Amino acid sequence: MSILSSLNYLQDLPIAITVIDLNFKIKNQSSAWLKEFPNDFNSSSISFLEYHSIPQQVKVEVLKMTESQQITPIELEVKNHLNSWYRWKLSPSFSSENNFSGIIIIAKNITEERRERELLKKAEQVAQIGAWELDLISNKLFWTDITRIIHEVPEDYTPTLEKGINFYKAGHHRETITAIVSDSIATGDTWDTELIIITANNTEKWVRARGETEIIDGKCVRVYGTFQDIHEQKLKDIAYTRLAERLKIATKTAKIGIWEYNYTNKNLFWSDEMFDLYKIQKADFDGHKSFWDQSLHPEDREFCMQKVKEAFELKKDLEVEFRIILPNGKIRNIKSVAYTEVDIFGDAKKLVGANWDVTELIYTQLQLTKSEESMQQAFENSSVGMALIGLEGNWIDVNSSLCTSVGYSREEMIQKKIIEVTHPHDWTKDSHFIKKMHEGKLTNYTIEKRFFHKDGTIVNALLTVTTVHKVNGKLSHFIAQVIDVTAMIASENKTKSLLEITKHQNESLLNFAHIVSHNLRSHSTNLSMLTNFLKEETDNGEKVNLERMLSDASESLSETVHHLNEVVHITTNTQENLSNVNLFDSIKRVEKNILALLKEKNASCNILVEKDVIIKAVPAYLDSILLNLFTNSVKYSSQERNLEIHIKNKITNNQVTLHFSDNGQGIDLKRHGEKLFGMYKTFHNHKDAKGIGLFITKNQVEAMNGSITVHSTVNKGTTFVLTFEKA
Amino acid sequence: MIEYVENACVIDDDPISVFGLKKTIKETKFCKEIIVYENGYEAINGLKDLLNTNSNIPPIIFLDLNMPIMDGWDFLEDFIKIPEENRKNVRIYIISSSVDPRDLIKAKSYSAVNNFFVKPVTTNDLQKVIDEISQ
Numbered sequence: 001m002s003i004l005s006s007l008n009y010l011q012d013l014p015i016a017i018t019v020i021d022l023n024f025k026i027k028n029q030s031s032a033w034l035k036e037f038p039n040d041f042n043s044s045s046i047s048f049l050e051y052h053s054i055p056q057q058v059k060v061e062v063l064k065m066t067e068s069q070q071i072t073p074i075e076l077e078v079k080n081h082l083n084s085w086y087r088w089k090l091s092p093s094f095s096s097e098n099n100f101s102g103i104i105i106i107a108k109n110i111t112e113e114r115r116e117r118e119l120l121k122k123a124e125q126v127a128q129i130g131a132w133e134l135d136l137i138s139n140k141l142f143w144t145d146i147t148r149i150i151h152e153v154p155e156d157y158t159p160t161l162e163k164g165i166n167f168y169k170a171g172h173h174r175e176t177i178t179a180i181v182s183d184s185i186a187t188g189d190t191w192d193t194e195l196i197i198i199t200a201n202n203t204e205k206w207v208r209a210r211g212e213t214e215i216i217d218g219k220c221v222r223v224y225g226t227f228q229d230i231h232e233q234k235l236k237d238i239a240y241t242r243l244a245e246r247l248k249i250a251t252k253t254a255k256i257g258i259w260e261y262n263y264t265n266k267n268l269f270w271s272d273e274m275f276d277l278y279k280i281q282k283a284d285f286d287g288h289k290s291f292w293d294q295s296l297h298p299e300d301r302e303f304c305m306q307k308v309k310e311a312f313e314l315k316k317d318l319e320v321e322f323r324i325i326l327p328n329g330k331i332r333n334i335k336s337v338a339y340t341e342v343d344i345f346g347d348a349k350k351l352v353g354a355n356w357d358v359t360e361l362i363y364t365q366l367q368l369t370k371s372e373e374s375m376q377q378a379f380e381n382s383s384v385g386m387a388l389i390g391l392e393g394n395w396i397d398v399n400s401s402l403c404t405s406v407g408y409s410r411e412e413m414i415q416k417k418i419i420e421v422t423h424p425h426d427w428t429k430d431s432h433f434i435k436k437m438h439e440g441k442l443t444n445y446t447i448e449k450r451f452f453h454k455d456g457t458i459v460n461a462l463l464t465v466t467t468v469h470k471v472n473g474k475l476s477h478f479i480a481q482v483i484d485v486t487a488m489i490a491s492e493n494k495t496k497s498l499l500e501i502t503k504h505q506n507e508s509l510l511n512f513a514h515i516v517s518h519n520l521r522s523h524s525t526n527l528s529m530l531t532n533f534l535k536e537e538t539d540n541g542e543k544v545n546l547e548r549m550l551s552d553a554s555e556s557l558s559e560t561v562h563h564l565n566e567v568v569h570i571t572t573n574t575q576e577n578l579s580n581v582n583l584f585d586s587i588k589r590v591e592k593n594i595l596a597l598l599k600e601k602n603a604s605c606n607i608l609v610e611k612d613v614i615i616k617a618v619p620a621y622l623d624s625i626l627l628n629l630f631t632n633s634v635k636y637s638s639q640e641r642n643l644e645i646h647i648k649n650k651i652t653n654n655q656v657t658l659h660f661s662d663n664g665q666g667i668d669l670k671r672h673g674e675k676l677f678g679m680y681k682t683f684h685n686h687k688d689a690k691g692i693g694l695f696i697t698k699n700q701v702e703a704m705n706g707s708i709t710v711h712s713t714v715n716k717g718t719t720f721v722l723t724f725e726k727a
Numbered sequence: 728m729i730e731y732v733e734n735a736c737v738i739d740d741d742p743i744s745v746f747g748l749k750k751t752i753k754e755t756k757f758c759k760e761i762i763v764y765e766n767g768y769e770a771i772n773g774l775k776d777l778l779n780t781n782s783n784i785p786p787i788i789f790l791d792l793n794m795p796i797m798d799g800w801d802f803l804e805d806f807i808k809i810p811e812e813n814r815k816n817v818r819i820y821i822i823s824s825s826v827d828p829r830d831l832i833k834a835k836s837y838s839a840v841n842n843f844f845v846k847p848v849t850t851n852d853l854q855k856v857i858d859e860i861s862q
Binding site for chain 1: 741742743744746747750792793798801823824825826827846847
């Protein structure tokens with residue numbers, strides 16, 4: 001039996017094949033079939049339809065084929081319930097009589113193949129890479145889904161070669177693709193290009209088109225390739241290129257050299273600027289690290305090697321400054337900054353960095369340090385007090401000279417605010433100028449100012465403040481120079497007081513000259529005149545008269561001399577006789593002494609002097625002064641009204657002021673003001689000795705470091721204002 | 728005996744000085760009558776009284792500087808306020824014991840002051856006055 005033999009032969013076929021009869025019984029099967037579709041029925045006659053692992057679709061086709069006795073074989077790819085894909089081939093079998101006797105079924109497991117295809121499709125979707133194929137025989141163009149999506153055309157869109165080309169942007173892009181495609185058809189060359197298309201939605205898009213050709217008998221029959229949307233990436237690329245270009249210009253302008261060093265193969269890449277920096281011809285560069293090593297200053301070489309090694313070993317960034325020796329022998333200082341590139345295994349492979357020349361910078365820094373040092377020296381050793389003052393009015397630094405002036409240590413000083421060591425009266429002045437400086441209206445000022453020494457005493461100083469600006473023009477801080485003039489002022493004050501004394505004494509002398517010229521001379525004149533008359537007088541009666549006058553004149557002279565002596569005594573012997581005297585008690589005592597006189601005038605005294613005011617005075621002088629004021633008030637009281645005397649005091653700083661007022665005749669100060677306290681001829685043989693009282697009073701008051709002034713209105717009254725030193 | 732002027736005025740608070748001056752005037756027979764005021768205040772009031780009774784102010788005034796109440800300078804200030812026609816023939820001579828040159832300079836600043844004599848006033852001084860008024 002040929003069939004049988006052929007059937008037996010079938011068993012050994014390396015494909016899954018089975019033959020069924022019209023009743024779907026398995027007539028024969030290959031061992032490969034059994035392997036694919038194991039038979040677990042344990043029955044000799046198995047129906048094909050009973051296999052669970054055979055998809056229903058195949059069974060349906062088998063039924064159809066049997067029923068219609070169809071003779072054309074069919075092929076179909078179906079997945080079974082186990083998710084295995086098979087390519088089924090159903091061919092009719094015929095009996096020796098050429099009758100339709102059954103179906104030969106071949107099942108090829110294409111699961112792997114299918115999976116690959118599906119993966120490919122998925123990959124296409126995921127990568128957004130489309131594909132296309134141009135059949136040059138049928139002239140048909142085929143696009144995959146992704147290709148359609150990229151062109152933004154509907155799923156059922158049918159492309160043609162012409163349409164496809166026209167999607168490319170008119171001009172350069174369309175011309176390029178046309179040239180490439182026709183060239184490749186002619187030569188069979190592959191291509192890979194990036195061009196712009198205008199999609200169906202009129203959007204510009206960068207695409208990458210790759211193409212390959214299929215050549216049969218030297219003739220291109222098919223062109224196919226991939227199609228990829230690279231728009232985003234391309235834009236990034238363009239932006240990156242632009243950025244890189246800019247960076248390149250920047251580094252070139254800034255003379256920053258870029259380098260890259262591959263640690264594994266010791267290869268070195270240098271940008272053009274590096275050659276400029278190292279003054280080396282690009283042609284002489286061998287791309288090996290040793291090239292760099294040779295440029296280094298021998299003293300810096302080892303240190304640099306160490307740094308580079310560290311960067312790789314510790315995978316840290318590199319920052320190093322070193323010297324290089326140029327071919328012309330000159331030394332330059334280079335700063336290098338680099339970062340370590342780490343590969344996916346975490347190993348440092350590459351260093352990428354930059355070099356630039358810092359020679360000038362270092363030189364400038366050196367200069368700066370030098371000038372800072374000398375400034376510091378000047379600051380510290382200046383005999384003038386100096387300070388750096390912050391914008392908040394704090395001391396940043398003070399020198400020892402200033403510390404000495406105010407008695408604080410540097411540490412104590414810096415803790416203090418400026419206002420704390422400034423005399424409150426001078427702070428407004430100071431802050432006024434500081435404010436102006438803040439406003440930019442002033443760059444320096446000099447004022448006299450008082451500081452407080454640590455021990456509370458006042459330090460007089462000449463302060464000069466200057467502004468210091470930052471590079472950006474904003475205020476940085478102030479520099480203050482403080483010249484301590486305390487000693488100077490003290491000596492000036494001493495000089496002033498000496499001058500005052502001298503002036504005073506000069507005035508006294510002048511007064512004396514005046515007194516001598518008027519008062520003493522008038523007496524001497526009288527004496528000499530009378531003596532002459534007496535010599536020539538013959539009449540005895542007249543002689544007696546002249547002698548009487550002569551006696552009067554000599555008495556007046558002696559009185560004047562007595563007064564002058566008193567004044568001299570006052571001005572010379574007062575200071576050592578000053579003692580603490582209660583002002584109120586003194587007034588009351590004097591009032592009591594002349595009570596009778598006051599009563600006679602019906603006078604009233606209103607004494608509003610604080611009872612505990614103690615002044616520095618010579619008690620006898622004070623009594624004399626008060627007595628003179630009282631008697632003056634009585635003597636020059638008004639005829640029209642009863643005398644009223646008001647006495648009150650004020651205390652200011654270290655002075656006591658006494659106001660002694662009456663409601664008497666008053667005095668025309670315009671006329672007599674300047675003479676009121678003068679010594680006049682009036683005190684000769686007048687019984688009241690007018691004119692000496694206020695003169696003595698003034699001398700006594702001034703001898704006790706006080707003063708006396710007068711206010712008066714004619715017919716209203718007079719007020720004497722006296723000052724005394726407070727005890 | 729004919730005196731050079733009818734009367735003269737002495738303004739001085741020092742009686743000895745006045746005594747001396749009077750004596751000297753008598754010796755020179757300078758004038759018949761001497762009016763004495765003890766200070767400037769008395770003098771200016773006295774002179775004004777004379778004018779009020781239509782009498783003439785004495786043509787010669789000897790004026791001391793240092794006096795109580797109103798001194799010679801103050802008198803001068805008030806005197807120059809008297810209308811010009813009432814005092815145009817009046818000559819004022821300062822008599823002072825002061826040898827202070829400042830007093831001399833100040834005295835010369837008054838046009839009404841004719842001369843400055845340092846006390847005591849002598850017959851020579853009066854002769855100068857006589858010479859001046861005789862011209």
